[in-house]
Amino acid sequence: MSRYRRPNLYSVDIFPMRKLFRDVSGNIAIIAALMFALLVGAVGGGVDFSYANAVRVEMQAAADSAVLAASVPSLDDTKREAVAGTVFAAAMPPDHEFIEPPTVTVDLSEDGVVKIDASGRVATKFAKLIGFSSIDINASAVAAQSVRRPEIAFVLDVSGSMRAFMGVDRRINVLKQSTKTLIDTVNKNAVPSSPPAYAIVPFNMNVNVGAANTSFVTExxxxxxxxxxxxxxxxxxxxxxxxxxxxxxxxxxxxGKWHAYIWPPEPNSGGSCSNRSDGTNSGYLSVVTNPIGVYKAQTAGPNYNCVRHAITPLEEDPSAVKSAIDKLTAESNMGTIIAPGVAWGMRVLSESEPFTQGEPESKKVRKIIVVLTDGEQTTEAEYGTRPTCNAATNSVTPFEFDPQNFGLAGKKLTTYGARDEFSAYGFIRDSDPFGSNPASWSDVADDLYKVSMEACDNAKAYGTLGIEIFSIAVSADAGPGTKTYDLLKNCASDEAHFFYAADSKALETAFQKIADEIVSVHLTK
Structure with a gap:
């Protein structure tokens, strides 16, 4: 009977095996080398791809910066691509190992939208061992204008001082051109579904609501x-x-309703009053009416010192608004008070009466006031325009001015005329409409500051979202150290909304910056 025998390993000839091992050792070395290269390529490739991703992040940040720079609303379309390229190059670190410089393309085909695509290729150090000599990197960015509808009230000083020169042109002309340029910039970048609307509120010491608007005016x-x-x-x-x-x-x-502006007849005998009576309280020495197309403010009679440029209510047609701006003139008058302008700027932006063109307040609407003036608030009397009116009397009927007869607050004046010029609030130093008992022209200036600051605060607190206020102080007459500079700085929504324009270039730049802010470009990708 056969039996299973465990092989005797000692009897096996092992020398052929040794020969085999010697024969394959060279192949193993080759295979090991290849495996090592693949291993280095794979592991090192992770380093390469990690580096490439870091470069992509930086490229995206550069693209974002470039698209925002190229989207500045006041920038000419022909310059957007060059600006994008410059900003992109500056934002990308110079030490990246690009095989060739990255390319940047700008797409302006869609209104109100700027698109940027950036691409480049970086060399690899390790992944090339496994066939990847470079890695493509791409980034894209899109910037678009805000979809909020801007409603803008331009509250503009048209007092006589605006005729002064700023360089080679008058302040009023630089103002008009700058305002029209702002309108062009905003309209050019507007979203069709949210068309901008503009109102013009010219002011000196008062505001003209338009002679056709008798429904909310008495007398x-x-x-x-x-x-x-x-x-x-x-x-x-x-x-x-x-x-x-x-x-x-x-x-x-x-x-309630507003009272029609009437400069009351002043004493005609023994003094230097501005708008003299016929000797009674019921008539004037003379009455002058402007011809059509003439905007003179100092016309004797009840309309004396009334600003003749009426409010232009909110209007979406930019041509109509610019036409109204073209008609503005700066006329000699008896002072400047900002409060009526700002108050009526708020009223034209409101959706409620007396002006109803404004959209209801919502996050889809951006209500804005741009207010500008070029000097201190004043009623001019402090400069000696009527030095002896307070000693003047009527030649027929004793002089009398009762503020209540004009819907105003304050004290009744009798016998003698007022030291102050008449304003939309009355004879401030004499009839004391604000109850401060002013004893000097400095006190009058304080009253004007307070009432104007109150107008600004009311506008900023309007409704639930408020009205945004940009303010511009023009010329050294409204420069640092003046009450007007401080007033306008405090009137603005914040410090970035305040501008000081000492010359025409600064005024143009201020309006350009306001336009860029109003358009409100933001990244969408």
Whole structure:
């Protein structure tokens, strides 16, 4: 019977095996080398791809910076690609191992949108061992204008000082051109679904609401308009109504109608009053009416010192708005007060009466006031325009001015004329409409500061979202150290919304920066 035998390993000839091992050792070395190369390529490739991803992150940041720079609304379209390339190159670190410089392309085919595509290729150090000599890197960025509808009220000083020169042109002309350029920039970059709208609120010491708007004005046919007609200016309501947007056509209080502007007849005998009577309280020495197309403010009679440029309510047609701007003139007058301009700027942006062109307040609408003036607030009397009017009397009927007869607050004046010029609030130093008992022209200036600051604060607190205010102080007359500079700086929504323009170039730049801010470019990708 056969039996299983475990092989005797000692009897096996192992020398052929040794020979085999000697024969394959060279192949193993080759294979090991190849495996090592693959291993280095794979592991090192991870380093290469990690580096490439870091470069891509930096390229994306550079593309974002470039698209925002190229999207500045006031930038000419022909310069956008060059600006994008310059900003992109500056933003990319110079030590990256690009095989060739990255390329940047700009797409402006869609209105209100700028697109940038950037691409490049970096060399590998390790992945080339496994066939990857380079890695492509791409980044893209898109910037678009805000879809919020901008409603902008330009509150513009058209007092006589705006005729002064800024370089080779007058302040009023630089203002007009800068305003029109802003409108062009905003409209050029507007989103079709949210068309911009603009209003113009010219002011000196008062505001003209338009002679056709008698529905919210009382006494537009007052007997003192005999021989002429109401020119459209209004007196500001007493007390809390002075800077308020509240309006109730049936109210007789602070939220009621505005009283037609009437400069009362002043004493005609023994003094130097600005707008003299015929010796009574019911008539004037002379009454002058402007011909059509003439905007002179100092016309004797009830409309004396009324700014003749009426408010242009919110209007989407830029041509119509620019046409109204072209008609603006700076006329000699008796002072400047900012408060009526800002208060009516707020009222034209409101959706409620008396002007109703504004959209209801919402996050889809951006309500903006741009207010500009070129000097200190004043009623001019401090400069000696009427040095002896407070000693003058009427030759027939004793002089009397009762603010309540004009819907104003303050004290009654009798017998003698006022030291101050008349304003939309009354004779401030004499009838004391603000109840501060001013004893000097400095006190009057303080009253003007307070009422104007209140107008700014009311506008900024409008509704639930508020009105955004940009302010511009023009010339050294409104420069650092003046009350107007401080007022406008505090009136602005924040420090970045305030501009000081000492010359025409600075004024143009201020409007350009405001336009860029209004368009509000933001990244969408």
């Amino acid at each position: 537009s046919t007052h007997a003192l308009f005999a021989g002429t007609s109401w020119a459209g200016c209004v007196l500001e309501r007493a007390g809390a109504g002075a800077n308020s947007d509240a309006y109730n056509q049936f109210s007789s209080g602070a939220d």
